[in-house]
Structures are given as structure tokens and as C-alpha cells.
Amino acid sequence: MSAVHYESYTQARAHLKDLLDASDEGRVATVRRDSGRAAVVDVERLRRHLSLVCPSKAEVVAEAGGWSVFLPGLPLAADGATFDEAIEEMVQALREYAEDWQERLRTAPNHEENWGLVQLIVLSDDAELHDWLVGAAR
Structure with a gap:
């Protein structure tokens, strides 16, 4: 067809x-x-494709008895006492960023090109975002 x-x-x-x-x-x-x-x-096809073409490039650093996660080129960072806590915090930071992007950042010159990232965030559940951040395949 x-x-x-x-x-x-x-x-x-x-x-x-x-x-x-x-x-x-x-x-x-x-x-x-x-x-x-x-x-x-189809949402799952789009989400899977976006996860491939928008790699997270997350950088995780152990410091001061905890962990920090940031995404180069994005105003996002998260901290946690453990690696998993830091990743969970980053998932929440991504969710907040997606909300802010849809409300007002989508027209800002330094954020408007993040459409694909925002689609990926909104179309993913927390476990999928976790795997995307740490580079794990599902």
C-alpha cells in the first residue's frame, strides 16, 4: 500500500x-x-527514531560525595547522592524543561531548535528517559 x-x-x-x-x-x-x-x-516509531537521532550525550561526574549530571549545550543539570538519584533528578529536569519549552521557550532563538528533544521527552516514560540518559538500549 x-x-x-x-x-x-x-x-x-x-x-x-x-x-x-x-x-x-x-x-x-x-x-x-x-x-x-x-x-x-505512530508514537513508538517516532520516539524510537528520536532517541537514535538525538543522543543524550549526558555527562555524569562523581563529586563531593555525590553525583552530578548535565547535558552539554542545554541549561539542564541535576545532582543526587547516588548515580541513580542524579539520573532520576535529570529525568525530572527534562520534564520541567519540556513544559517550559512548550509554554514559552519554543520561540526563543537559543531553544527553538530543541523541538526533537522535547518530543522525545514528552513521548517517553521515565524508564525510557533513564535508559536514553545512560545509553542503555531497550
Whole structure:
């Protein structure tokens, strides 16, 4: 089967099952709305792809009897008494960053390119973010 494309929201709504089936099968599924076009993508496929193209590059440092985690190039850091606590704190910091990005940072010049990271954060559960940070494959 080929890609599924609808030229209007009304067409897409009338064929929603076909649109979602195409997405589930990994086929290209799009909808035109005014001058824009939106893609309907299976969440797990998108999350898995983003985790590959957006490696965390997290740096973890043991210091002062605890652990610190930071992501170079991002204003994010977390500390914990243990390695796992520091990673858990970083997961929470990522969640807060994603909220802030969606509320106001998405239009800031030094944050607007973090769209993929924010999608990855929001589409991942805590265990998936933990594995992404430490480089573990699921």
C-alpha cells in the first residue's frame, strides 16, 4: 500500500481509521490544513527514531560525595547522592524543561531548535528517559 494523504481536515476526519491504520503500519500519513501539512505518526516509531537521532550525550561526574549530571549545550543539570538519584533528578529536569519549552521557550532563538528533544521527552516514560540518559538500549 502507498502513502495516505488527505487534502482537508474534513477528508481526514471522514477517513480517520485509514489515516491511523497507515500510521500504525509505518506508512506516510498526512493531512493538509490551510497552507500547512501535518503528519500522523505512530508514537513508538517516532520516539524510537528520536532517541537514535538525538543522543543524550549526558555527562555524569562523581563529586563531593555525590553525583552530578548535565547535558552539554542545554541549561539542564541535576545532582543526587547516588548515580541513580542524579539520573532520576535529570529525568525530572527534562520534564520541567519540556513544559517550559512548550509554554514559552519554543520561540526563543537559543531553544527553538530543541523541538526533537522535547518530543522525545514528552513521548517517553521515565524508564525510557533513564535508559536514553545512560545509553542503555531497550
